[in-house]
Amino acid sequence: MEGPEPSEFAKERHAAFAEMMLHELPRDYASQEINRVTLAYFAVSSLSLLRSLHRVDKDQIATWVLSFQAKPKETHDVDDGKFFGFCGSRSCQFSEGPGQSVSNLASTYSALAILKVIGYDFQNFDSSIILESMRSLQMPDGSFMPIDSGAETDLRFVYCAAAISSILNDWSGMDREKAKDYIIKCQSYDGGFGLIPGSESHGGATYCAVAALFLMGFIQNDCNSSLSLPTSTIDIPSLVEWCIQRQGADGGFQGRANKDSDTCYAFWVGSVLKMLGLYHLVNKSALRTFLFTCQSPYGGFTKFPYEVLPDLYHSYYGFAALSLLEEKELGNLSVELGLAALN
Amino acid sequence: MDYFRAVYVARELSPRALRLTTEALLRNPGNYTIWHFRRLVIDALDSDLVEETLFVDNLAEANSKNYQIWHHKRWLAEKLGPEAANDDHDFTRFILCHDAKNYHAWSHRQWVLQKLGGWDKELDFCHQLLEEDIFNNSAWNQRFFVITRSPLLGGLSAMWDSEVDYTIKAILQNPSNESPWRYLQGLYKGNPDSLITDERIPQLLLNILKENSYCVFAWNFLLDVLCKGLRPNKEIEEAVKGFTELDDAGSSDQDLPTRICSALERMDPIRVNYWAWRKSNLTL
Numbered sequence: 001m002e003g004p005e006p007s008e009f010a011k012e013r014h015a016a017f018a019e020m021m022l023h024e025l026p027r028d029y030a031s032q033e034i035n036r037v038t039l040a041y042f043a044v045s046s047l048s049l050l051r052s053l054h055r056v057d058k059d060q061i062a063t064w065v066l067s068f069q070a071k072p073k074e075t076h077d078v079d080d081g082k083f084f085g086f087c088g089s090r091s092c093q094f095s096e097g098p099g100q101s102v103s104n105l106a107s108t109y110s111a112l113a114i115l116k117v118i119g120y121d122f123q124n125f126d127s128s129i130i131l132e133s134m135r136s137l138q139m140p141d142g143s144f145m146p147i148d149s150g151a152e153t154d155l156r157f158v159y160c161a162a163a164i165s166s167i168l169n170d171w172s173g174m175d176r177e178k179a180k181d182y183i184i185k186c187q188s189y190d191g192g193f194g195l196i197p198g199s200e201s202h203g204g205a206t207y208c209a210v211a212a213l214f215l216m217g218f219i220q221n222d223c224n225s226s227l228s229l230p231t232s233t234i235d236i237p238s239l240v241e242w243c244i245q246r247q248g249a250d251g252g253f254q255g256r257a258n259k260d261s262d263t264c265y266a267f268w269v270g271s272v273l274k275m276l277g278l279y280h281l282v283n284k285s286a287l288r289t290f291l292f293t294c295q296s297p298y299g300g301f302t303k304f305p306y307e308v309l310p311d312l313y314h315s316y317y318g319f320a321a322l323s324l325l326e327e328k329e330l331g332n333l334s335v336e337l338g339l340a341a342l343n
Numbered sequence: 344m345d346y347f348r349a350v351y352v353a354r355e356l357s358p359r360a361l362r363l364t365t366e367a368l369l370r371n372p373g374n375y376t377i378w379h380f381r382r383l384v385i386d387a388l389d390s391d392l393v394e395e396t397l398f399v400d401n402l403a404e405a406n407s408k409n410y411q412i413w414h415h416k417r418w419l420a421e422k423l424g425p426e427a428a429n430d431d432h433d434f435t436r437f438i439l440c441h442d443a444k445n446y447h448a449w450s451h452r453q454w455v456l457q458k459l460g461g462w463d464k465e466l467d468f469c470h471q472l473l474e475e476d477i478f479n480n481s482a483w484n485q486r487f488f489v490i491t492r493s494p495l496l497g498g499l500s501a502m503w504d505s506e507v508d509y510t511i512k513a514i515l516q517n518p519s520n521e522s523p524w525r526y527l528q529g530l531y532k533g534n535p536d537s538l539i540t541d542e543r544i545p546q547l548l549l550n551i552l553k554e555n556s557y558c559v560f561a562w563n564f565l566l567d568v569l570c571k572g573l574r575p576n577k578e579i580e581e582a583v584k585g586f587t588e589l590d591d592a593g594s595s596d597q598d599l600p601t602r603i604c605s606a607l608e609r610m611d612p613i614r615v616n617y618w619a620w621r622k623s624n625l626t627l
Contacts, residue, residue, distance in 0.1 A: 031371065031372075031373060032373070033371065033373075034371065034373045034374050034375070035373070091344060091371070091374055091376070092374075092376050094348050094351055094352050102375075102376045102379075104375070146375075147375060147379075149375075149379040150379070150414075150418075151375060151410075151411070151414050152410055152413070152414050152417075188484065188487075188529075189487055189525070189526070189528070189529025189530075189532060190525035190526075190528065190529060191525075194484075195446075195450065196450060196453075198453050198488045198492070199446070199449070199450055199453070199484070200446065200449065200480060200481050200484035200485075201484070202446065238528075241617075244614055244617045245521065245614075247613050247614070248613070249613060251613070256444070256480055256481070257480040257521045257522055257525065258478040258479070258480045258520070258521060258522060259444065259480070278620075280616060281614075281616045281617045281620055282616070283612075283613045283614070283615065283616065286613055
C-alpha cells in the first residue's frame with residue numbers, strides 16, 4: 001500500500017478513518033462498549049479538527065447523543081443522591097422510560113462535548129437536572145465520583161465536572177474552592193500532578209489538574225509575569241520544568257519520567273504548557289517529526305512510532321497535538337475543553 | 344446482557360443473579376453497573392469474600408488496567424479489614440512483578456497502606472524495586488510516599504538525612520537518571536534553607552561534573568541552587584567558568600547562572616527554548 005510521505009499529513013486518510021470509526025467500530029473495541037459515547041466524541045471531534053464534519057449528519061448525531069440522557073422518574077430521585085447526566089452506552093440503559101439508566105460524569109462530558117463540537121444550540125437544553133444532581137458526586141475533600149453508586153474518585157472526574165460546568169456555562173453544580181483544594185493536594189514533589197494525592201506525576205493527571213484550574217478561573221495563561229509572584233495555588237516553576245522534561249530526545253512526550261514517548265502526551269502535556277502561555281518552549285520541529293513516525297498508513301495515529309495499526313484514542317490526540325502545532329490542514333482546538341473549536 | 348437486564352430491573356439478588364454477573368463480567372469487565380449490582384448480591388447473600396477475592400484477582404491479572412476491577416478489590420479489602428492487608432499487598436506485589444509501573448496497582452497499594460496498614464515492609468519493597476531498576480520512577484514516588492506518610496518512620500524530617508544520602512548514592516550510580524534528581528529536589532522542598540547550606544550538594548555536583556561535564560541534570564540542579572541563593576565556592580566558580588569559557592563572546596562578564604543557561608542551550612537542544620527562557624527570567 002502506498003503510504004503518505006513521512007512528513008506529509010494524510011488528511012483524507014485520517015478523515016476516512018474517523019468517519020468509519022464513528023459509524024462502526026471494529027470488533028477489538030467490543031470491550032470498550034461501555035465507553036461508546038466517549039469513542040464517538042473522539043471520532044466527531046477528530047472530524048471537526050480535520051475540517052470534515054460535512055461528511056456526517058449532525059442532526060442524526062445530536063439525536064443519537066441525546067438518547068443517552070438519563071432522566072429521573074420522580075423529582076425526589078435527585079435528593080436521593082442519584083446522578084442524572086448521560087450514559088456512555090446502551091448497556092447502562094435498562095429499559096425505556098425514566099429512572100432506569102446509570103449515567104456517569106465521563107460520558108456526560110463526552111456527550112456534551114459532541115454536542116458542542118457539532119454546534120448544537122444549548123438555548124433550549126435543560127441543564128438543571130445535570131448540574132443539580134452533579135453536586136452529590138462531589139466528595140467532602142473536593143474530588144468527584146463518576147457515578148452515584150460508588151467508584152474511584154480522582155482528578156479525571158474533577159476535570160469532567162469543570163468541563164461540564166464550563167460547556168453549560170453554569171457553575172452551580174460544583175464547589176470550585178473545594179475542587180481547587182483537592183487539585184493542589186495532587187501536585188507531587190517533582191512538580192507534576194498525580195491522579196490522587198500521593199500518586200506518581202502523570203501527563204494525563206497533570207492535564208486534568210491544570211485544565212480544571214484554568215476552566216474554574218484559578219490560573220491565567222500568562223506565566224511570564226506570574227512567575228515573579230508568590231504562588232497562591234500551585235508551584236508553577238516546578239510544573240513548567242516537569243512538563244518540559246517530558247519531551248524526549250526522540251521529540252515525543254512521555255507520560256511519566258523514564259517511560260517511552262507516546263503520541264497522546266503531546267496533547268496532554270503540550271496543552272498544559274499552552275494553557276500556561278508557554279507552548280513556545282516546546283521543541284516543535286522535533287515533536288512534529290516524532291508525531292509523523294506515529295502516523296499510520298491506514299489513517300489515524302498509533303501509540304508508538306513505527307507501529308502499523310492505529311487506535312481511535314491515539315488518533316484523536318495525535319490530531320489534537322498537531323493542531324497545537326498549527327498543522328495547516330487542521331482546525332483549531334479548545335485546549336482546556338479538549339475538543340475542536342467551532343471550525 | 345438481556346438476562347442481566349432482566350435480573351437488574353427485577354432487583355433479583357439471588358445465586359442465579361450472582362452467576363449471571365460472573366458471566367457478564369467475564370465478557371465485559373468494564374461495566375460498572377454490573378459490578379455495582381454484583382456487590383448488592385454479595386451483600387444480600389453474605390457470600391464468601393475470600394472466594395470473591397480469588398475471582399476478582401483472576402480478572403485483575405488478565406485486565407490489570409481496568410478501573411472497575413481495582414475498585415471492586417478496594418471494596419472487598421474494606422470489608423475484609425486489616426487482616427487482609429498483607430494478602431492484598433502480596434497481590435499487588437505480584438502484579439508489579441510483571442509490570443513494575445502499573446499505575447492502578449500502585450494507587451491501590453497506597454490506598455491499602457493508608458486504610459488497612461502493612462507499612463512495615465514497604466520501604467524495603469521500594470528498595471528492592473530500585474535495585475532491580477534504578478530508573479523506576481514509580482518506585483521512587485512510592486518511596487517518597489512511604490517516608491512522608493508511614494506512621495512507623497517519623498515523617499520526612501526524621502528520614503530526611505538518610506534519604507539524602509540514599510539519593511546521592513543513586514545519582515552517582517547513574518547521573519543521567521532523572522528520578523533521583525527530582526527526588527532530591529523533593530526532599531529539600533520541606534527544608535529549603537539547607538539546600539543552600541548542605542555541603543553534600545556542591546560536593547555531589549562537583550563529583551559528577553568532574554567525571555561527566557555534560558551531565559544536564561547536574562548543571563540544571565546547580566542552576567537551581569544558585570538561583571535559590573547558594574554562595575558558590577571557588578571550586579564551583581572554576582568549574583562553571585572552565586566549562587563555559589569557550590561560549591559566546593562577552594561571557595566573561597556574565598554571572599554563573601547566565602553562563603549555565605547558555606551552556607544548557609547547547610547541551611540540551613530539545614529544551615533550547617526553555618533554557619533561553621530561564622536565562623531571560625534570571626533578572627526577575
